[in-house]
Amino acid sequence: MxxxxxxxxxxxxxxxxxxxxxxxxxxxxxxxxxxxxxxxxxxxxxxxxxxxxxxxxxxxxxxxxxxxxxxxxxxxxxITPPNGITRVQQAFIEADAVQCGFCTPGFVMALEAELRRNPRATAADLRNALGGHLCRCTGYEAILQVTETLATSATRPKNTKKRA
Amino acid sequence: MNFTYAQPRTLAELLAQKDAQTHLLAGGTDLLVDTRSGKKSVARVLDIKAIPELRGIRAVKGGLQIGACETFTHLLRSPHLQKYPALRECASVMGCHEIRNRATLGGNICNASPGSESSVVLSVHEAQINIASRRGTRRVAYDDFTTGVNRTCLEPDEVVVSIFIPSAPRALGIYRRITRTAGMDLACWNGAALVFSPNTPAKREIRFAFGTVMSTTYRPRAIEAQLSRRPLTPADMDAAYEAICAEIQPRASSLRASPDEKRRAIRNFLNELLALLTPAPTRRQPTA
Missing domain, CATH: 3.10.20.30 (Beta-grasp domain)
Structure with a gap:
């Protein structure tokens, strides 16, 4: 039908x-x-x-x-803003958290959804969001580094940028 | 998969169409998997997510009423769940994020898996299931709702409308489980306890239930009674454990955990319960 x-x-x-x-x-x-x-x-x-x-x-x-x-x-x-990439994608690149890349869109979307809903998500919140995601090649260490990076940047207030 | 699809907009429309040939689609996290694997053969799917009567998480007289189509994520976000810690705990570990965003409490109980996350919690809370059909409505105790592995008491024309959970003020509620991985797996074994007046032994009422040790949720009321309204000693828990082991029938062929593992999980659960209910100075110290 x-x-x-x-x-x-x-x-x-x-x-x-x-x-x-x-x-x-x-x-x-x-x-x-x-x-x-x-x-x-x-x-x-x-x-x-x-x-x-x-x-x-x-x-x-x-x-x-x-x-x-x-x-x-x-x-x-x-998800990508014009002329750029998202914070989540940047964190994946910086942590070198991609190997074959098959699972990566799923991981990125899970973190993207969590951060859009809860911009001040903690590392534990972000890890929890990844609870049902499997990766067969990176061994997860680098991906968990991404959650740390995103949590740190999420909790840092915007107006405390260091001045020279 | 080869089925037709319809999306009734009201409970009356749904009841008019519900018969033995129709399967209800709530979150779809079990139905679509079982349809694709061939475990279920489905001719007609009724998507019930647009029906307002199946929604809502409301504090009502004497407890909490949860619409059958409310997701586990909605449960977790509801402020009412603060008063139902065992339910909150089971909702927080059920499936994974994406599954909780779709899977519903009504779907969970109708799928009737022996290790379903909510079963032991609904059992100790003595939840009531509100059922409707063209013939009228009825209310069934959760322990009578599930009749076997993937089997419920529902007639072909009946649907679950909501789940009523009696409140348990000042009770101690816990939910525990063992799984193969932390992130995303069915419980290999689970257990819940609800203890009224936990700090007053003479008035204390203990309830507990275990999953995956029988074809339906195991709730040993006679053993609960022996442990209630009295101070507890380690010997009491030893006796309860022996009595439980004499009753349960965990299958050796279970995909989840061996009978030994399930018995060990029950032993640990009873030990934890004793520790929670025993005043600190007389707690058993771990032997070095």
Whole structure:
């Protein structure tokens, strides 16, 4: 059975026809060609397909496309400010927290969602946000360094920049 | 997966459509996995997330009423949960962030996994499940709601509307579990305790429940009674442990933890409970 859905993806309104059993992940990847979200396990265990739906991090493999009717969707392709990258992405680069990169969009989106909801997230909050994310090659040390960096920069008040 | 999808907007619309061929879709974190793996064969899916009657976390007379479609994240953010520490604890460790953002309390109890995070907590709180159908409404005690592994007392035309959790003022509430990884796994074993008047042995009422040791939540009321309304000694807990071990039937083929591991978890749980309920000077010191 076909369903017509309307949703906003990375700020762009989309009208799509999907089948009842289509997952949001398949539609994002194969219809809209937003391949940042990855299909890892396909059963919600690994976190590689994490995106932000209506402000909350979710597993795109566990959401039907029809369930996203009317939703505001943000994928890793849509988080970057013009002419730049986000604080989370910068922290990943600085910590060298990427090896093969397959899991990275999921980790980035989980941290992005947490920081957007709670700009003063502690390192513990950020680690908690990563509780359901698997990485097979970095060994997590560098990724946990990212949470430390982000927590430090999140809790530092903006007006205390050192003056020369 | 090959099914049809509809999204009723009211409880009345939902009840009009609910029959043996329909599966309710709340968070989808179990249903979609089980449908894809072939564990469940689903012809028709009713998405119940848009139904206002299934929403809300409200303090009501005598307790807390939680709409079946409220997510674990909503539970964690609710100020009402401060008064329900065991429920708060189980909601905070259920699945992972992204799963808690979708998974619902109603879905959790209807999936009826023997290790479901909420089961032992609802059992010790003696939660009541509010059920509706075209024939009317009824209220069922949580311990009677689950009837087996992935089985509930729901008739094909019935749906869970809300969960009522009686308040437990000044009670001690704890939730414990063992898992294979800290971040994201079903409980290999879990347990909850609710103790009324915890600091007054003569008035104290102890309740506890354990998951994954029987096909449904195990709540040993006779053993609870023996431990209630009296000062407790280590020998009492030894006797309770022996009595529990004589009753439980943890499966050796369980995917989660061996029977020995589950018994050890119960032993540790009882030890912790004793320590929490025993005045500090007479607590057992760890032997060096």
């Amino acid at each position: 076909k369903h017509d859905i309307q949703l906003t993806v990375n700020g762009i309104p989309r009208n799509l026809t999907v089948t009842a059993d289509d997952t949001l992940l398949r539609v994002l990847r194969e219809e809209l060609h937003l391949t940042g979200a990855k299909k890892g396990c396909g059963e919600g265990e690994c976190g590689a397909c994490t995106i932000i739906m209506n402000g909350e991090a979710i597993r795109a493999c566990l959401v039907l496309a029809v369930e996203a009717n009317g939703a505001d969707i943000l994928t890793i392709e849509g």
